[in-house]
Amino acid sequence: MPCREGIDVIGVTHEISYLNTTTFKLGDDPSEFLIVYGVNHAATGKASYSNLGIFGSRLDNGVAGVDNRRFEGTGEEYLPGNPAAKYLYVWKMTRNCSGEVNCTEVPTGPGSYGIGLNDTAYIVFRAYNEKETAVGPSYTEIAYDRVLKFDSV
Template sequence: MVIKTEGTPDGSSGNPFNQTTVIIITADRGIDQRIRAAAQSAGYSDNITNTQVLPSVMLNMGLGNTSDTFASFIRPALFNDTQAGENYINNTPATVFRITPNNTTELDPYDYPELRVRGTGQTEFDLMDDLEELRIAILNKYNESNVTELPVSMWVPVGSDALQRGINALGPDNDAAYLWTANQTMFSPTPPFYNTSLYYPFLRDPAITLGNDTGEFIIVYGVNHVASGKATYSNFAIYGADVWNGVGAITDEDFNGSAEEYLPDNPNAKYLYVYKLARNCSEGDQYCYEVPYGVGVHGLELDQPLFIGFRIYLENTTKTGPSYSEIVYDRAIKFDPKN
């Protein structure tokens, strides 16, 4: 939406996909200017060059043991051309240089960049009654099962919050809202698999597993945030809670239209979704994901605790993540056979 590329020079409207671009990640204006000049001399126009600012006022810059480390993530999804997507993943057409000046230069650090503000004042809360109707329809359909409704809360802290509290936000960007099936009273300050000084609220014992009994499954449901206009892309993914191995993601393209069979007479069903997670999906069940096991971290073992994470990316109006105060949280219900 905002990137400068040969297809969207200076961030103008156009096609940014499969286009050449330059991204400079730096804390210093002088370094940015020198890299831009070098890029131009190599034939890269300034109108395709982007600067991602590292705000040194909040970060520990340097090369010492107490200095911060940085990572930049590229997360492509929903390839129109499957083969092109595989080629991109296997042969990423990008080059990354780490640039260090040969001589000491006078620092000219960037200020904290102006943020694109979340929120429009428009919410999804008018769909709450429809969502409750959907919940009742789900419970009625599976009324011969034991029911556990999973709590859902904010997953990843806002970046500035995490930086100020010194906790690991696993990618503190503003481009999405993140939710997960977790209970705030069950948090532990340190993930057992982190042998570092970084801290992150972790679900100690979610006590949710997924066996292979035909009557044991999870129903994930909620507002389709893309259909409601609060996102351009959303998904949910199932994870192992002990090592955080994500084994499958279901996107809004997968679950679009899935609530209409539950609410055939409700015109707002098009704004909702329902999806099943099971070890064995019934033949012809379009809205069901078979969760694998016996394949190491590519699956979840039958006794492995799990959680579900939700990602809600980019509201068109604001070009940043939606406001948590304007979205209806996604939901999940665990069903087990009655003894």
């Protein structure tokens, strides 16, 4: 990813806050899925753009993601009428969304185009350029995103 100076640093720069989860496996059973939730940092003004993505651990390959433009309104389903809901998001990640909205399907492949059923994965959270400071938001000034994993076990 090019930074402001035009140098491709292929990773984290001062323009991004970058967090990730521990690793987990995601099967293809319909009862197994992730609920990802947190503060939409773009809505609060702490970032000009934010996103989340799922990466395979073995190849460090990002295979699916969603950004703040799709987060809008997803918190209101869980907190109807609450004025703070517009600053929150809730997103589902699974192998098969079956037409659900606010859901991202995680492919199994081939190769680096997916994450195998027996491979581990992790979620990455990024927030870019706070408008006021022109750098990534301070880690001490943002609420960290969370992931809940559900399965039949």
